[in-house]
Amino acid sequence: MAQFEKANSLHEWLDQRLAIDTLERVLAKEYWIPKNINFLWAMGMVLAFTFGILLVSGIFLLMYYQPNVNLAFDSVNYTIMREVEFGWLWRHVHAVAASVVFLIIYIHMFTGIYYGSYKKGREMIWISGMLLFVTFSAEAFSGYMLPWGQMSYWAGMVITNLFSIGSLELNGLVEWIRGDYVPGQAFLDRFFMLHVLLLPLAILGLIGLHFGALRIPHVNNQDGEEIDFEAEAAKYKAGNKKEAKVIAFKPDFLSKDMFVLSVFLIFFFYLVFWHYSFAMDPINFDPADPMKTPPHIYPEWYFLWSYEILRPFPKDPGLVAFGIAQVIFFLIPFLDRSPNVAPASRRGKFNIWFWVMLVDVIVLTVMGKLPPEGIFSTIGLVATVVFFALWISLPFITKNEKAV
Amino acid sequence: MAENSRRDFMGKVFGGWAALGGLGVLYAAKKTWDPLPSVKAAGFTTVDLSAAEPNVLNVEKWRGKPIFILKKTPDMEKSDRDVVVGKDRFLVAIGLCTHLGCIPAYRPDKKDFLCACHGGMFDTSGDNIKPPPPSPLVIPPFKVEGTKLVLGEEGPEYKKMKEAGLIA
Ligand code: HEM
Ligand code: FES
Numbered sequence: 001m002a003q004f005e006k007a008n009s010l011h012e013w014l015d016q017r018l019a020i021d022t023l024e025r026v027l028a029k030e031y032w033i034p035k036n037i038n039f040l041w042a043m044g045m046v047l048a049f050t051f052g053i054l055l056v057s058g059i060f061l062l063m064y065y066q067p068n069v070n071l072a073f074d075s076v077n078y079t080i081m082r083e084v085e086f087g088w089l090w091r092h093v094h095a096v097a098a099s100v101v102f103l104i105i106y107i108h109m110f111t112g113i114y115y116g117s118y119k120k121g122r123e124m125i126w127i128s129g130m131l132l133f134v135t136f137s138a139e140a141f142s143g144y145m146l147p148w149g150q151m152s153y154w155a156g157m158v159i160t161n162l163f164s165i166g167s168l169e170l171n172g173l174v175e176w177i178r179g180d181y182v183p184g185q186a187f188l189d190r191f192f193m194l195h196v197l198l199l200p201l202a203i204l205g206l207i208g209l210h211f212g213a214l215r216i217p218h219v220n221n222q223d224g225e226e227i228d229f230e231a232e233a234a235k236y237k238a239g240n241k242k243e244a245k246v247i248a249f250k251p252d253f254l255s256k257d258m259f260v261l262s263v264f265l266i267f268f269f270y271l272v273f274w275h276y277s278f279a280m281d282p283i284n285f286d287p288a289d290p291m292k293t294p295p296h297i298y299p300e301w302y303f304l305w306s307y308e309i310l311r312p313f314p315k316d317p318g319l320v321a322f323g324i325a326q327v328i329f330f331l332i333p334f335l336d337r338s339p340n341v342a343p344a345s346r347r348g349k350f351n352i353w354f355w356v357m358l359v360d361v362i363v364l365t366v367m368g369k370l371p372p373e374g375i376f377s378t379i380g381l382v383a384t385v386v387f388f389a390l391w392i393s394l395p396f397i398t399k400n401e402k403a404v
Numbered sequence: 405m406a407e408n409s410r411r412d413f414m415g416k417v418f419g420g421w422a423a424l425g426g427l428g429v430l431y432a433a434k435k436t437w438d439p440l441p442s443v444k445a446a447g448f449t450t451v452d453l454s455a456a457e458p459n460v461l462n463v464e465k466w467r468g469k470p471i472f473i474l475k476k477t478p479d480m481e482k483s484d485r486d487v488v489v490g491k492d493r494f495l496v497a498i499g500l501c502t503h504l505g506c507i508p509a510y511r512p513d514k515k516d517f518l519c520a521c522h523g524g525m526f527d528t529s530g531d532n533i534k535p536p537p538p539s540p541l542v543i544p545p546f547k548v549e550g551t552k553l554v555l556g557e558e559g560p561e562y563k564k565m566k567e568a569g570l571i572a
Contacts, residue, residue, distance in 0.1 A: 158504040158521065176434075180443050182468040190437070291463060291470050293507040295520045311522055315503055315538040372523050 028250035042260035102302035149284030224341035304368030483529035
């Protein structure tokens with residue numbers, strides 16, 4: 001047995017047994033962050049915190065929610081909203097956080113693309129990030145089923161039908177996913193399980209992987225400069241903090257993170273208390289009715305861009321286009337052929353690519369919300385074609401990029 | 405060396421054994437997600453067609469799905485997909501769009517079905533006339549008994565349509 005001295009404080013007692021000081025040093029006090037970054041590098045922490053908000057508000061909702069097709073709607077719209085004290089608060093917090101988390105994810109992703117933070121050793125950060133994006137999407141969709149309103153039911157119908165993969169007619173697969181011919185009790189129960197247990201567990205694991213993937217390459221910086229972290233850390237530790245290009249995660253960077261987080265939370269609670277309705281679709285305040293489709297079915301705003309890519313085509317090509325759009329962002333580290341890690345503004349043609357892509361995704365989002373008629377259909381089709389043209393052109397425009 | 409290869413062997417045996425158990429768990433998990441027998445058995449629906457009015461859409465429920473029943477007027481085009489009962493012709497089809505499963509709405513004045521989800525259209529024989537739906541509305545298994553229609557049972561008329569490849 002190892003030698004244990006008598007401890008003089010609780011801290012020391014814990015340190016002897018769990019090495020908490022070493023842990024803190026390795027994970028925080030000597031985890032080095034470049035100085036040359038801006039508020040966009042706080043988005044990751046904002047995401048981690050928002051996930052925490054979702055977890056806590058979700059736990060409170062779980063105490064009264066009933067995963068039963070006859071009771072679910074009332075358990076949310078009557079019990080939680082009217083009977084439970086502050087039930088409305090948890091529901092609005094949960095709904096607004098679920099919506100806003102996607103806004104932050106998109107900002108976080110486009111920041112990564114802008115600064116080229118997905119290459120030269122940072123590929124796994126990007127891939128684990130995309131896995132988080134996909135899992136978050138599944139989490140949002142499964143949560144959307146739970147109130148069992150009209151939008152829940154019909155979005156459930158339409159999205160699970162995607163798995164028949166067009167002319168392959170895999171109806172057996174669709175029925176297997178639903179546990180029924182149409183969304184019903186078995187469907188609600190299993191999506192409930194996914195939403196409250198399996199997917200959150202997967203997200204926690206993936207956040208761990210994402211953080212682990214950051215450890216060796218470290219975060220990028222505003223100039224894409226390759227920093228010798230050991231040398232810079234040595235300067236910092238020797239007290240030469242002014243010249244060192246890095247700061248410690250704790251306490252230096254954490255205080256900046258907290259500042260950005262506070263600003264975000266002011267915005268967040270403003271939405272929760274005064275503008276929560278954007279996060280809740282009015283059609284979902286009608287209980288699910290398998291005999292009546294609502295006149296317009298559209299997903300939440302964060303899925304609109306890919307939904308719009310599905311719409312203008314006949315069934316099979318539409319599904320193929322949609323499928324590609326879901327996964328194509330995974331491939332950016334490999335489609336970008338340039339070794340430059342630098343902000344897009346210094347990368348010539350890639351700069352144009354970046355801004356056209358950003359605008360195109362916004363246009364797709366707007367068109368996805370409008371009815372698929374006349375000029376809107378045409379704009380949607382053009383934006384879809386531009387989307388794919390951009391991806392096809394990416395290897396070519398980056399291949400001969402001048403070194404910066 | 406000998407020691408190591410013995411360990412390797414043990415490791416492989418353990419690994420193979422565990423993989424076998426893992427396969428068993430996957431199989432059980434797959435089966436657990438299958439529709440329950442009670443869901444599969446969810447019975448047959450009988451519909452009386454004698455009171456049907458031409459050009460008025462009736463919607464019945466079968467296995468949780470809406471079933472469209474439309475008595476055709478003489479000016480509507482005849483189709484091999486029609487269900488003939490006496491001298492009346494009917495459209496009988498599952499009322500879910502073959503694109504992604506919304507319920508198309510019947511427009512009696514225009515005599516067509518419009519799917520609001522992505523703008524697909526069907527005619528009164530259930531044939532798809534405007535994309536994205538890639539195929540006609542699906543005809544559910546049916547059996548004609550006098551003026552009644554039993555949904556869920558495959559009668560001779562249904563089997564004939566199925567052989568001719570007309571049901572979907
Ligand atoms: C809930 C989900 C997520 C959480 C909690 C999260 C968390 C974080 C954190 C804390 C950082 C380090 C600080 C920063 O640069 O912001 C980071 C960096 C990064 N994340 Fe995420 N992230 C999430 C989703 C994503 C997604 C969807 C992507 C895109 C595919 C992504 C790609 C990246 C990249 C490329 C970096 C490195 C940035 C750099 O080196 O400058 N992350 N993430
Ligand atoms: S579901 Fe009917 S057109 Fe898409």
